[in-house]
Structures are given as C-alpha cells and as structure tokens.
Amino acid sequence: MASNLNPAYAYTVVYVKDVAKSVEFYGKAFGASVRRLDDSHRWGELESGQTTIAFTPVHQHETDDLTGEVQEQKSKGRRNQLEVCFAYADVDAAYKRALENGAEAVSKPEEKEWGQKVGYVRDIDGIVVRMGSHVKSR
Numbered sequence: 001m002a003s004n005l006n007p008a009y010a011y012t013v014v015y016v017k018d019v020a021k022s023v024e025f026y027g028k029a030f031g032a033s034v035r036r037l038d039d040s041h042r043w044g045e046l047e048s049g050q051t052t053i054a055f056t057p058v059h060q061h062e063t064d065d066l067t068g069e070v071q072e073q074k075s076k077g078r079r080n081q082l083e084v085c086f087a088y089a090d091v092d093a094a095y096k097r098a099l100e101n102g103a104e105a106v107s108k109p110e111e112k113e114w115g116q117k118v119g120y121v122r123d124i125d126g127i128v129v130r131m132g133s134h135v136k137s138r
Helices: 019-030 061-067 091-100
Strands: 011-016 033-037 044-047 052-057 084-087 104-111 117-122 128-132
Touching: 011 019, 019 033, 019 044, 019 052, 019 091, 091 104, 091 117, 091 128
Parallel strands: 011 052, 084 128
Antiparallel strands: 033 044, 044 052, 104 117, 117 128
C-alpha cells in the first residue's frame, strides 16, 4: 500500500538525572548550543543540525505510567542502548575539550579501518558519547 507519509526524524530524547546540568555539560564538553531549557528544568534541547537532542528526567509520571520506567545503567561495564554521536573536523581537539569539561575517558581517538577517526567518552550520566570525523571517501 502506497503511503503519503514522509516522516522526518525529529528528536532523540536522552533520559538524565538533572536536565539543567546535562544541558550545561553538553554545551561545555561538546560545544553544543542550547536551543532551550524550560523554566521547570524538565526539558532541554540542543542545536544539532536537522535533528534535536532533547533531555528529560529519568523518572516522570507522564511517561513512566504510559510506557514504563527507564532502565538506568547499573555498571560502567555495561552501556545504555543509546549512544550519542557527534561529528567533528578535529576529533582530537573535541576529545580533549570533553575531558577538560568533565567527560570520562573511554577510548582515545584512533583511525578506524573504514576511514574515520573515532574516540569515546562517558557523559555525566554514564551515557557513551562517540566523537568521530566524517567518514572519508575511498
């Protein structure tokens, strides 16, 4: 059946302990611009190109009652089902900036076989953040 729907990917929502702190952290550590932080500090958004990265509290009655509670990360030996990825022209500088602003080192940037330089850190909520270059054409 043909469809006239043409969905646009709009949001990735990241569930965090403190929305205001996470929005501030992402601004400092990754250079993201804040689009909005509502007065209640229960919703924040970053500018990230065509798709919005949004932050909301881990527990909130509006969604917990409807869709279930968020599974929080229990150990650094495991990671969440979500990985936030940013592309940078200078991955080494981005990695250094992230560490200087409170990110936890996971893996230093290195060249990958597919033509991309990639490094990993954890944010203040333990979420893995990938910092990579644009993949080079071969």
